[in-house]
Amino acid sequence: MGKFILSMVFGLFLSGHSLAQQRTLTLLTFNIYHGENPYHAGESNLAEVAALIQKYQPDFVALQEVDSMTVRSASSQGGRKVDLAAELAELTGMQGYFAKAIDFSQGGYGESILSKWPVEFSTIPLPTPMGGEGRSLALANVKMSDGKEFIFAGTHLCHEFEANRNAQTEEIIRQLIRHGLSVVLAGDFNFEPNERAYGILSKDFLDAALLVNTSPAATYPAEAPTSRIDYFWISQDLRGTVISIEVLDVDFSDHRPILMKLKMD
Template sequence: MVKILTVKVLKYSLYLLICWGSLAGVEAQKTKAKPAAKPMTLKVMTFNIHHGENNVGKTNLTRVVELVKEYQPDFVALQEIDSVVPRSGKLNQMRILSLLSDYHSAFSAAIDLQGGKYGLGILSKRPIEHVQKLKLPNPDSTEQRILMCALVPLSEGKSIRFCNTHLDHKSALNRGLQAAIINENLQNSIYPVILGGDFNATADNHTLEALTKYWNDAGANSVQATYPGNGKRIDYFWTHQSAPFKVVEYKVLDEPTASDHLPVLVTYSLGK
């Protein structure tokens, strides 16, 4: 009888060991670390399109669309956009760019002009959830400038604020205050921010100090001009130093006849 019981105990013990081993294997599979998610890649473009006019006085809207289709940026910041202004044929330029490129679009007026509007535009591959416009300081009473931001949901439950501006080219006082207000309004954003546009100053100019102190300049290592008229780099993309962005590629596109500025194209990786 003792021998039979011993055999039964051994069999039961073996059964428990097998079951325990199987369960341990299942638990190990459950707790096995998932591979780290790859950073999201975002490609962005900024282009001052000279109110839709090329260097021989013809429309450059078709060329802008061709560039968008060729490089497929996720977002495009456009400066000097006309909306039903007589000098540009009373065209709704952002509507045309949106229809021809099949991108979502938004327009924010900075000033009234010839019975129409003039300001900034954004093109986005993804639907735009919300648009904000902020009037920037203008104590020297030159042309009114604005900051325009679009909130756009990304995949994986993330959203981004893609912002666009065009700072004062006449008044250094205005430009410095405008850069400071932009920094003040964007540096604590709960969403990652990419800020692009025409800043009308080189990166070593004191008027951009509020940006150069707290923001990363995607083209910091580039010496290529973005405004051929004076041979200077005045068009930028910035990301805050605390934001999870890394520059993968920076390019100034060789488009000397499309506008008086050159388009800037940046690819970022966006981490957690």
């Protein structure tokens, strides 16, 4: 069982109403290519990412390929080492959490969650039996004012080895089901629907896009997508809650983001 890193974050409810009163949730997942426009080297994409978030006003955002205080990020951020999660949190008025997967470029690299609501954040490292880059699972434990709880989680699976993706998928399932709560899982999974890891995850979770569209859109590469490797997954008890799911047509990262709306009872 991996080391469990816990960070408590509390704040005030926004706009004078609670998450329990809202019920319809908007969620976004986006691989942001470490804050740099992949098609214009050295150019930051943070302003565009922040503007996208402000446009759709999601309650929760899962971000992948997030740098924190790296030399690499400085090259596209005007020479400043930037904690991208904190920067985007400030730009959007949300809470930001960085789930470090590895030490990288004199800083850290991993996943992030942004939240409009008070939540309890945590990080779980994922296995890499074949070696390669470390990976992590970012968790937000959400508690509504009426006492209902659910988990919003984000991850980015190994791009190098199938065996790593399989092991990471199995560990994610183990970690998520032990809570006994409803789950929304999002991210860049680096697998397509014909791969084994997709089948592993499908045993316990539902591919949310298939619940509203029999032919979901591809997400990668952003300029002309041919592969579907970014997903929202939901626990079986949330079947019937998906209102809509959309791959957004933007190209300031190498992946396209996905926006989902859920009706929470």
